[in-house]
Amino acid sequence: MAAVLGGDKLSYAELYDRYTPLIRAICYDTTRNLTDAQDLAQEVFLRAYEKLGELRDTELFSRWLIGISRMCCKEWLRGHLQLRKHQTTLEPENLETKEISNDGQIEELRSAITKLPEKERLALHAFYLQENSVEDACRTLDMSKSGFYRILDRARKRLAKLMQSLPEDKR
Amino acid sequence: MNSPIDEKLKRVYEVFYHDHDRLRGNLLGSLPAQPCEPPLSRNVFKLWYFLGGTKMKRQIVAAAIAAAIMLLALNFWPVNSKDGIAWADVVRQIHEVKSLVWVWNEEEIDSAYSAPKVKGRWKCYYKDPGMSREDHFIVGTTQPSVLPDATERCNRINIRGMTPTKSNSYDLAVLEKKAWIQITTFSPPITRLPTEAMAIWSKLGRITSDKTCKIGHKEINGIACVGFEAHINAFEPRIPMKGKVRVWSEKDTGIPVLVELQYQAKGGTYISGTTIDHIQWNAVLSDDLFKLPDLKGWKVEEVRSSSEQVFFSCTRLRNDIPFQVRRKDGTLILNVADVFSMKKGGIYTTLTNGKLKKQVEVFAVLNQEGRDKIKKIWAKGQNLELLADFNGKSQSAGYVPISNNGPGIMIDITSMNITPKEFEDNYLTSGN
Numbered sequence: 001m002a003a004v005l006g007g008d009k010l011s012y013a014e015l016y017d018r019y020t021p022l023i024r025a026i027c028y029d030t031t032r033n034l035t036d037a038q039d040l041a042q043e044v045f046l047r048a049y050e051k052l053g054e055l056r057d058t059e060l061f062s063r064w065l066i067g068i069s070r071m072c073c074k075e076w077l078r079g080h081l082q083l084r085k086h087q088t089t090l091e092p093e094n095l096e097t098k099e100i101s102n103d104g105q106i107e108e109l110r111s112a113i114t115k116l117p118e119k120e121r122l123a124l125h126a127f128y129l130q131e132n133s134v135e136d137a138c139r140t141l142d143m144s145k146s147g148f149y150r151i152l153d154r155a156r157k158r159l160a161k162l163m164q165s166l167p168e169d170k171r
Numbered sequence: 172m173n174s175p176i177d178e179k180l181k182r183v184y185e186v187f188y189h190d191h192d193r194l195r196g197n198l199l200g201s202l203p204a205q206p207c208e209p210p211l212s213r214n215v216f217k218l219w220y221f222l223g224g225t226k227m228k229r230q231i232v233a234a235a236i237a238a239a240i241m242l243l244a245l246n247f248w249p250v251n252s253k254d255g256i257a258w259a260d261v262v263r264q265i266h267e268v269k270s271l272v273w274v275w276n277e278e279e280i281d282s283a284y285s286a287p288k289v290k291g292r293w294k295c296y297y298k299d300p301g302m303s304r305e306d307h308f309i310v311g312t313t314q315p316s317v318l319p320d321a322t323e324r325c326n327r328i329n330i331r332g333m334t335p336t337k338s339n340s341y342d343l344a345v346l347e348k349k350a351w352i353q354i355t356t357f358s359p360p361i362t363r364l365p366t367e368a369m370a371i372w373s374k375l376g377r378i379t380s381d382k383t384c385k386i387g388h389k390e391i392n393g394i395a396c397v398g399f400e401a402h403i404n405a406f407e408p409r410i411p412m413k414g415k416v417r418v419w420s421e422k423d424t425g426i427p428v429l430v431e432l433q434y435q436a437k438g439g440t441y442i443s444g445t446t447i448d449h450i451q452w453n454a455v456l457s458d459d460l461f462k463l464p465d466l467k468g469w470k471v472e473e474v475r476s477s478s479e480q481v482f483f484s485c486t487r488l489r490n491d492i493p494f495q496v497r498r499k500d501g502t503l504i505l506n507v508a509d510v511f512s513m514k515k516g517g518i519y520t521t522l523t524n525g526k527l528k529k530q531v532e533v534f535a536v537l538n539q540e541g542r543d544k545i546k547k548i549w550a551k552g553q554n555l556e557l558l559a560d561f562n563g564k565s566q567s568a569g570y571v572p573i574s575n576n577g578p579g580i581m582i583d584i585t586s587m588n589i590t591p592k593e594f595e596d597n598y599l600t601s602g603n
Contacts, residue, residue: 004206005205005206006205007204007205007206009199009202012199012202013195013199016195016198016199017191017195020187020191020194020195021184021187021188021191022187024187025184025187028187034186034189037187038189038190038194041194042194042197042198045198046198046201046202049202049203049206050203050206051206052206053206105179106179106182106183109176109179109180109183110183110186113183124180125184128180128181128183128184129184129187143227144227144228147227156176156177159176159180160176163176
């Protein structure tokens with residue numbers, strides 16, 4: 001982190017590699033569109049770099065980053081809703097998930113994730129985007145292991161239930 | 172974690188790695204030369220950095236700190252700072268008081284809308300142990316006061332001095348210049364001093380906290396008070412009545428300042444009441460106040476009485492005793508099956524102006540069935556003068572104590588010409 005503060009962009013690239021998928025997933029929960037999520041994640045990392053000097057405890061970088069992404073998502077959503085007000089032609093479906101995979105089941109699952117409570121969504125993102133490492137996920141989300149497992153388990157059960165409630169052809 | 176949904180989830184998240192290298196290149200290209208410097212002004216002390224751990228741990232620590240602060244605050248907060256007193260504080264004051272002065276106003280309320288009309292007013296004094304005095308003041312009369320030094324017109328004074336073995340009672344009809352002096356000796360010593368003047372306070376002191384509720388705040392004679400209210404039955408449990416008792420106590424100490432008793436008629440209208448005011452808690456009272464005044468020129472009637480009580484060791488009526496209690500017209504009220512035990516007997520001797528009167532009584536404890544029978548008579552308001560018979564020959568008067576819910580009846584056995592000890596020997600047994 002000291003190197004990044006000294007202007008070492010390659011060190012920041014390492015942080016980018018480590019956390020970007022998670023931030024994109026978080027942004028995707030709001031945008032429900034991969035391109036917008038990618039753009040928003042870029043914005044998050046740019047803003048984080050500019051304000052890195054304000055971060056007191058480097059151990060809390062991941063939490064700080066998630067905080068920035070939340071803020072960016074809110075801004076994006078606000079802007080998007082204002083845009084919708086003025087563009088009457090924009091249909092509500094524009095906010096629905098745009099398919100990014102040919103596999104219908106995967107798309108349904110991705111859509112189902114966006115319906116989960118935020119805490120459970122974050123647990124899923126952190127676990128599956130950090131190579132199934134519970135330690136990393138716990139550190140990222142600032143949670144205890146037992147707490148994390150409990151939330152992850154709840155998320156997976158809820159997800160399974162959501163998937164079961166879908167029509168047969170979509171499962 | 173290798174369930175089918177797990178596999179699918181892995182595939183769901185693959186998409187977030189798409190185009191990663193290109194995007195990283197774009198970002199690095201657009202980054203400014205250096206991140207901003209940490210602002211010096213924002214070097215704020217944050218407790219969280221010291222606590223460390225997960226969010227949940229920090230929340231637990233924060234909750235524990237908050238709880239500890241609250242406990243400390245509760246511990247050191249002056250309990251009586253606002254209206255922290257509870258009914259228990261009032262009761263404690265009543266139990267601990269050593270001397271008291273108060274005015275007892277008996278009121279009559281004609282209707283719910285008229286102001287209470289004072290029927291009688293007593294100024295009461297009490298000094299521990301067992302000294303009491305009640306001065307009755309004339310209400311609504313122009314008669315002159317006979318007591319020369321009295322500031323108010325007083326028509327009756329009752330002074331009592333009581334110890335466990337002796338009671339001196341002086342009842343003075345001031346306007347008529349008549350005095351009744353009653354000196355009673357108790358054997359064995361009585362355990363509870365029946366101080367009439369203190370009865371009101373004893374009854375208040377027996378009301379339990381669960382039967383009271385706070386009714387608010389009021390300033391009485393410049394004293395900030397907290398009010399407590401209870402149903403009149405909590406005050407006088409043995410007499411079935413409707414009404415309420417209110418006690419206004421000093422908000423810092425719990426010392427009663429005003430007591431209001433209100434009795435209701437069946438329809439709910441208040442018919443009578445008692446207000447106790449001008450209360451002086453732990454007032455300095457001279458012993459002379461409780462001494463018999465000079466009775467020169469007065470008509471004096473002196474009664475000397477003694478009570479000798481004996482508690483029976485054999486308490487069961489013998490099976491062959493044909494015990495019955497009848498009304499004067501011969502209707503049977505109780506028989507031997509209604510008696511649970513014979514508890515005690517007593518010889519009561521009275522010497523009035525040289526005339527001796529002796530009365531022997533025994534006390535029968537009734538079982539539930541017997542009590543119900545007595546209660547029925549009491550409820551009907553019928554004449555309670557009963558005739559009790561232990562031996563098929565003699566008849567003696569029996570009576571139910573004033574408290575109709577009491578456990579038994581007193582039976583006068585004077586006509587049997589035996590002492591309580593002889594009664595025990597001839598009529599009682601220890602067997603079942």
